[in-house]
Amino acid sequence: MNSKKILLDHGSGGAASRELIETVFLPGLANPILSLFEDSAVLTVGSTRLAFTTDGYVVDPIFFPGGDIGKLAVHGTINDLAMQGADPIGLSLSLIIEEGFPMDDLERLAGSIAEASQFSNVPIVTGDTKVVPRGKADKIFITTSGVGVVPDRITLGSGSVQPGDAVLLSGFMGDHGVTIMSAQAGLSIESSIVSDTAPLHAMVSALLKQAPEAIRCLRDPTRGGVATILCEIADKSKVQIEIDEKNLPVRPGVNTACEMLGLDPLYLANEGKCIAIVDSDAAEELLSVMQKTIEGKDAQIIGTVQAPESKTRHGRVILNTIIGGTRIVTPLSGEPLPRIC
Amino acid sequence: MCLAIPMRVNEVLGEQGDPLSFPVAIVEEEGLRKEVRLDIVDRWPDIGDYLIVHAGYAIHTLEAGEAETNLKLMREMAEHVTGKNI
Amino acid sequence: MLPEKISEGFRDRELAKKLTERIHENVKGPLRIMEVCGTHTMSIFRHGIRSLLPIDVELISGPGCPVCVTSGGDIDQIIELTEVPGIIIATFGDLLRVPGSKGKNLATARAEGARVEIVYSPVDALKIAESTDQPVVFPAIGFETTIPVIAATVLEAKQKNISNFMLLIYHKVVPPALNALLSDPELALDGLLCPGHVSAIIGEQAYEPLVEQFRIPCVIAGFEPLDILSSIYMLARQVRNNEARVENSYGRVVSREGNPRAREIIEQVFEPCDASWRGLGDIPGSGLKLRKEFKNHDAKLYFGLTSNYVPEPRGCRCGEILTGKVKPPECSLFNSRCTPTNPVGPCMVSSEGTCAAYSKYGEI
Numbered sequence: 001m002n003s004k005k006i007l008l009d010h011g012s013g014g015a016a017s018r019e020l021i022e023t024v025f026l027p028g029l030a031n032p033i034l035s036l037f038e039d040s041a042v043l044t045v046g047s048t049r050l051a052f053t054t055d056g057y058v059v060d061p062i063f064f065p066g067g068d069i070g071k072l073a074v075h076g077t078i079n080d081l082a083m084q085g086a087d088p089i090g091l092s093l094s095l096i097i098e099e100g101f102p103m104d105d106l107e108r109l110a111g112s113i114a115e116a117s118q119f120s121n122v123p124i125v126t127g128d129t130k131v132v133p134r135g136k137a138d139k140i141f142i143t144t145s146g147v148g149v150v151p152d153r154i155t156l157g158s159g160s161v162q163p164g165d166a167v168l169l170s171g172f173m174g175d176h177g178v179t180i181m182s183a184q185a186g187l188s189i190e191s192s193i194v195s196d197t198a199p200l201h202a203m204v205s206a207l208l209k210q211a212p213e214a215i216r217c218l219r220d221p222t223r224g225g226v227a228t229i230l231c232e233i234a235d236k237s238k239v240q241i242e243i244d245e246k247n248l249p250v251r252p253g254v255n256t257a258c259e260m261l262g263l264d265p266l267y268l269a270n271e272g273k274c275i276a277i278v279d280s281d282a283a284e285e286l287l288s289v290m291q292k293t294i295e296g297k298d299a300q301i302i303g304t305v306q307a308p309e310s311k312t313r314h315g316r317v318i319l320n321t322i323i324g325g326t327r328i329v330t331p332l333s334g335e336p337l338p339r340i341c
Numbered sequence: 342m343c344l345a346i347p348m349r350v351n352e353v354l355g356e357q358g359d360p361l362s363f364p365v366a367i368v369e370e371e372g373l374r375k376e377v378r379l380d381i382v383d384r385w386p387d388i389g390d391y392l393i394v395h396a397g398y399a400i401h402t403l404e405a406g407e408a409e410t411n412l413k414l415m416r417e418m419a420e421h422v423t424g425k426n427i
Numbered sequence: 428m429l430p431e432k433i434s435e436g437f438r439d440r441e442l443a444k445k446l447t448e449r450i451h452e453n454v455k456g457p458l459r460i461m462e463v464c465g466t467h468t469m470s471i472f473r474h475g476i477r478s479l480l481p482i483d484v485e486l487i488s489g490p491g492c493p494v495c496v497t498s499g500g501d502i503d504q505i506i507e508l509t510e511v512p513g514i515i516i517a518t519f520g521d522l523l524r525v526p527g528s529k530g531k532n533l534a535t536a537r538a539e540g541a542r543v544e545i546v547y548s549p550v551d552a553l554k555i556a557e558s559t560d561q562p563v564v565f566p567a568i569g570f571e572t573t574i575p576v577i578a579a580t581v582l583e584a585k586q587k588n589i590s591n592f593m594l595l596i597y598h599k600v601v602p603p604a605l606n607a608l609l610s611d612p613e614l615a616l617d618g619l620l621c622p623g624h625v626s627a628i629i630g631e632q633a634y635e636p637l638v639e640q641f642r643i644p645c646v647i648a649g650f651e652p653l654d655i656l657s658s659i660y661m662l663a664r665q666v667r668n669n670e671a672r673v674e675n676s677y678g679r680v681v682s683r684e685g686n687p688r689a690r691e692i693i694e695q696v697f698e699p700c701d702a703s704w705r706g707l708g709d710i711p712g713s714g715l716k717l718r719k720e721f722k723n724h725d726a727k728l729y730f731g732l733t734s735n736y737v738p739e740p741r742g743c744r745c746g747e748i749l750t751g752k753v754k755p756p757e758c759s760l761f762n763s764r765c766t767p768t769n770p771v772g773p774c775m776v777s778s779e780g781t782c783a784a785y786s787k788y789g790e791i
Contacts, residue, residue, distance in 0.1 A: 005538040009524075009768065016768045192372040252371035252432065259346045259434070260373075260394070261547065262520075262778060264473075323443035323652040325475025327788050333767035343466040343491075343572050343624035343650065347433045363583060371432060378550065380579035383686040391433060393627065393680055396519075397548025398576045400689060401627045401680050408433045411679035415437075415657045419445035 011058075013223025013269075014332030037232075038157060039083040039219060042150055051086035053077060054145040062105070062139055064183045066175075066194030069142055070109040072271060074116035074124075075199045076222070077144040082201040083218045083274070085156050085208055086148030090125035091117070094143040099134040109140070120199040122146075148201075154208060160216045161237035165305040166283035168276040170203065170290055171298040172196065173226055174254040177268025182257065189260070193253050198272030203293040207276065210289045214282035219275045224332045227266035227317065229275055231331040234305075235315035243303030243329070245322045267332045277305065345395035347403070348375065350386045357385045366399065368392055433679075437651030446656040447479045453663040454481045459615065460662055461751055463605065464622035465492035465779025466650055472788035474652040484659065487751040488784070490604055491622055493568040494521050494777035495749055496704045497597050499737030502773070503527045505566045505595060508730065509541035515563045517544045517552035522566060524776045528737045549580040556584070556592035564726045566595045572624040574598050574715065575689035578696035581721055593726035596716055599702050601625050602633055603713035609641040614751055618644040618662035623654065623677045630685025634673045642671040649677040696721055703734075705773070706749030745772035748781050755785040762786055 009016040026035070033041045040053035055076050062069040074091065081088045093113065097106070117124050175196040182189045200220065207215060217237075221229045226248075234241045250265045258265050272295060278286050283301055290296030308314035317329040348368035355364025357379075364379045366386055377392055379385070382399040386392055391408070392399035429436040462468055468488045471477065477486065490496050506527040509516055516533065523533050523545065537543040546552045549565055556563035567577045577594065584592045601622065608614060621634060626647045634645045644665035648658035658676045665671065675681050695718075702714025717725050726732070739746060742760045747753040755761045760771050767786055770776035775783050 003535050003538065005535065007534050007538050009534065015766075019768060190374040253373050256346070256348075256370045256373050256432070260348075260375075262344050319475070321473070321475040321652075322438050323440055323474055323476075323656075324479065325652075326478045327472060327475040330787050333787075343464050343622055345572065345624050349431065378579065380582075381575040381686070381689040381692050383688055393624070395572055395624060396576050397550050398579060400572065400575070400624065401686060403679050405429060405433070408436070408679045409429055411677070412429060412436050412653075414678070415446070415653055415676070416442060418657060418660065419442050419449060421449070 012332065014228060016333065036157070039080040040086065040148070042084055049150040051081045051084040051148040051150050052145070053080040054143065055080060057142040057144070058138070059180065060138060061183050062109070064195055065179055067197040068109060068112050069140065070113040071116045071197050073142040073144045074113055074120065074122070075197050075271060077146040078120055078122055078199045078201050079220045079274070081146050081148035082204040083156070083220055084148070084150055085154040085204065085218070086150045087205065088120075088122040088146055088148040088201055090123055090147055092145045093124045093127040095127070095129045096137050096141040097129065097131050098137040098139055099131055101139055106140075116199070120201065122199075122201075151208065154212055156215060156217055158217050158219065158233045158236040161233055161239055161277045161305055162216065163239055163305055163307040164280050165216055165277050166280045166301055167230070167241060167243065167303040167305065168278060168283065168287055168290065169226065169249060169300055169302045170200070170274045170276070170296040171272070172249045172251045172254070173221075173270060173273070174250060174258065174265035174268035176271040177225070177263075178254050178257045180269070181261065181263070189257060191253055191257060193251065193257070196270060196272035198295050200272065200274050200295055203290060203295045204274070206289050206293060207286055211278070211282040211286055214279040214286065215276060216279070217277040221270045221273060221275055223269050225265070225267040225269060226275065227264075227329045228331040230317045231315065231329065233277065234317055238308065238314040240306045240308045240314060240316045240318065241303055242306055242318045242320065244320045247300050247302045249298050249300050266329060280304070343395075345393045345400060346370075347391040347408070348377070348394050350388055350390050350392060352388065353379070353386060355379070366392060368394065434651055437649070437653040439653060443479075443652055443656055446653065446660055450484070450656065450660045450663055451481050453660065453667050454483050455667060456483060458484045458617050458663060458666060459487060460484065460618045460620055460659065461487045461489045461608070461616050462620045463489045463491045463601070464625065465495070465777070465781070466624075467491070467620055467622065467648065467655065468781055468784050469779060470650045470652075471655060472784050474655075476652065476655055479656075480659070484663075487616070488748070488781040489608065489751055490704065490706055490749040491570070491601075492749070492774070492777050492779040492781070493570055493573070493599065494525055495745065495773045495780050496599065496706060497568055497773070498703045498705050498734070499528050499739065500734040501597050503529070503737055504732050504734055506531050506533060506536055508564060508595070508726070508732070509533065509536035509543065511562070511730065513561045515542045515544060515555060515559065515561055517546050517555050517563050517565050519568070520545045521778050522568065524770065525773045526770055526776065528740070549577055553580055553584060553589060553592055556589050560591060562591050562593060562729075564593050564595060566597065568597045570599060570601050570622070570625050571628040574600075574697070575628060575686075575692050578692045581696045581717070581724055582692070584724055585721060590723065593724050593729055594717070595726045596697075598697070598715040599704060599713050600715070602629070602637070603710050604704060604707060605637055607707050607710050608750060609637065609643060611750070616643060616751075617666050618646065620655070620658055620662070621645050621647040623647060623649040623680060626677065626681045626685065628686045628689050631673050631675050631681065631683045633685070638671055638673055644671050645673045647673070647675040647677050647681050649680060706746035740771050743772040745774045745782075748774050755782040758782070
């Protein structure tokens with residue numbers, strides 16, 4: 001839809017979101033750092049490189065199995081910094097609260113944010129609070145920004161991936177996406193699936209310590225899922241990525257929920273997972289490092305990077321299906337919706 | 342057109358043919374529990390049966406044995422054992 | 428021994444390989460098979476089945492996408508209703524992005540302030556109606572798998588006297604459409620891959636008259652990879668032996684007589700009428716309407732709606748795609764002016780649309 005108004009699809013993290021940014025914002029804002037579209041921007045200050053990122057959190061419901069909007073906000077921004085290899089040094093916390101929001105809920109969220117910050121060892125160093133009249137915001141919106149220090153000699157990027165590299169995924173896909181969909185009204189499914197929201201900087205730190213030169217790119221597959229991120233990487237690095245369905249870690253319950261609702265786990269949001277593309281010589285050892293961490297205990301090698309078939313055919317992601325067939329994986333176009341057909 | 346999946350029956354709530362209630366089965370599959378309506382099902386399910394669930398309603402009841410038979414016939418066909426209908 | 432999760436047994440790699448070999452052995456020339464059902468189209472792509480088949484097998488998508496075959500005029504009707512103040516449209520997710528003729532869809536209507544709720548089941552739509560005084564309208568699309576579900580919901584609404592729950596009935600039934608397709612001399616098919624869950628309701632028996640009249644091999648198929656591969660093998664085998672009969676590879680779900688209880692409930696609530704199919708045109712007796720005792724749940728009556736004829740957008744070839752005459756890449760708008768984010772016709776945006784499948788799953 002060449003829409004005159006913003007649609008939910010514009011916020012889904014897929015092609016519609018991308019189109020929105022490229023047509024509305026990029027023309028006026030374009031600069032070399034922004035145009036890289038990485039999870040964090042890397043700014044050079046003297047001899048130090050700082051990673052800087054920001055994210056808004058509008059999830060509904062605000063409390064869900066496995067977490068809440070506060071935890072999500074802390075972990076999400078820490079993870080964006082970690083994806084550039086940065087060591088997070090501080091977060092900002094900005095709240096927009098709807099008039100009438102229960103004080104108990106706010107205290108509960110404050111506690112959760114404090115806990116997430118302490119557990120991650122990343123302080124919240126500045127903040128802001130605004131209240132808007134009833135109806136002008138949906139309960140509470142949170143924006144967190146973060147700053148981190150990128151260690152010397154670490155340069156990660158979606159454009160740095162090479163043929164021959166291995167693709168690692170740190171754990172089960174789709175937990176967060178299914179949790180949120182199940183919790184929303186109209187999809188009355190009870191499930192034991194919980195959100196996977198978690199900070200990943202400790203795991204990333206362990207990976208970088210083990211084999212810093214071997215890691216090309218780290219990305220966290222949030223909105224748009226693993227499929228969309230792999231397509232972006234394949235496009236930026238001008239390669240082809242091949243993944244194996246039998247190696248994709250998906251919880252059985254998530255598979256069932258997806259089958260029931262007509263969703264695909266490859267496109268569902270993850271909030272505590274990371275894709276790592278690494279030199280294949282270091283793949284097994286890095287997998288092992290991941291698996292020794294709590295966040296990465298279910299990590300798998302899910303595929304390989306290849307040279308594209310031709311100059312014009314880069315950016316393809318190919319899936320070897322469970323029965324030995326092949327198909328192409330494309331990026332998410334809009335908001336995943338449950339379907340009956 | 343046809344999105345429906347088999348789910349195992351854990352419990353049946355309500356009586357067959359009771360015009361005042363709307364019987365449901367509680368189905369479970371790998372940690373997912375759901376209420377499924379039995380208004381249009383062909384055979385009243387027992388616990389342990391499977392229901393084919395479409396848009397929150399059961400459209401067919403089957404026993405695990407029937408699925409086994411279906412698979413067995415496919416296997417025979419794949420290995421050239423029989424040319425019968427499966 | 429099947430795992431507790433039954434479907435997994437029907438994804439066995441070894442068996443898939445063997446069935447593929449059997450197919451290769453039995454395909455001796457071009458084999459044009461129509462997959463009637465959009466869920467089959469999606470499943471075939473999802474599991475990469477085309478990549479395993481001999482090059483002579485052509486799988487052609489058909490009109491089995493209830494959203495895609497809903498006429499432009501009917502889609503406009505749904506979108507126009509969003510302008511009624513206070514109305515709530517409760518709908519299956521499938522309809523959300525389907526474009527109307529005036530450049531709007533339910534998603535844009537929602538952005539303009541209309542209340543559009545996505546539901547997984549009509550039970551949820553009924554719950555919304557119970558929680559409010561506002562009119563709640565449910566656009567009812569779908570073939571025989573979904574029709575009894577809607578019928579059951581109408582019965583419940585009547586019994587509980589939920590007078591603010593209304594439906595826009597756009598249901599269509601499959602056999603008359605198959606008849607129309609098979610009567611078209613331009614569409615030369617060697618076999619039909621028949622929709623497994625529609626067949627669970629109508630039974631194997633429903634295809635017997637078609638086979639008798641048109642001598643076309645029919646195999647009823649489920650949706651797991653082995654279901655589809657075994658069915659393609661059975662079709663290839665029939666063609667090779669010069670046979671034409673109804674075979675059922677989905678025995679665990681489909682029987683000869685189908686689901687009589689479901690058909691009884693359909694009969695209680697609906698009666699046949701003529702319907703206009705996008706792509707196929709008017710097909711007598713292929714639609715359903717509410718019987719008069721349920722008329723107070725009929726949104727078309729309540730809001731005095733009429734359906735206008737709406738021509739296809741310029742360049743849109745959805746009609747030909749739905750009748751298997753053209754493949755999506757042959758449409759000049761495909762993936763250029765018509766994309767999943769900016770669709771021109773329903774085939775691109777419906778979750779089961781052929782163009783959506785080709786666009787999402789691409790080609791190897």
